[in-house]
Amino acid sequence: MSDTKLRARYLGYLACLNDRRWGDLGEFVADQLTYNGNQLGCNDYRSMIERDTDAAPDLRYTPELIVVDGDVLACRLYFRCHPQRTFLGLVPSGGAVSFAEHVFYRFADLKIVEVWSLIDxxxxxAQIGG
Structure with a gap:
């Protein structure tokens, strides 16, 4: 797959997340994938993302930097949101938080099969105050 095609595919995945089109997630994510070394089904992965967006309804996935190397795509995602419920294991204070995620994806057959994620x-x- 070309770098341009993989990048476009990834941007489609982010649009799916930002539009909360959970039923379409299987178009972008394999039935089984590895997330930070743990085996997950697509539905488990979906539940994880849904928990984050439920806790912070205004959460948007904004790519700041995308690098493609073969079947691997790396991205620095930027987030600014207002968590309403426990978010990333932290009790919110009601204010806005901004943070980055550095994430690598491996694709097979145009679907995400492996994710390595590091969230700040x-x-x-520090922003929530805990």
Whole structure:
């Protein structure tokens, strides 16, 4: 797959997340995938993302930097949101939080099969005040 095609595919995945089109997630994510070394089904992955967006309804996935190397795509995602419920294991204070996620994806057959994610939880913790 070309770098341009993989990048476009990934941007479609982010649009799916931002539009909360959970029923379409299987178009972008394999039935079984690995997330930070743990085996998940697509529905488990979906539940994880839904929990985050339920806790912070205005959460948007904003790519700041995308790099493609073969079947691997790396992205620095930026988030600014107002968590309403426990978010990333932290009790919200009601204010806005901004943070980054550095994430790598491996694709097979145009679907995400592996994810390595590092979220700056310390930045969130500092802003929430906990």
């Amino acid at each position: 939880k310390e930045a969130v913790r």
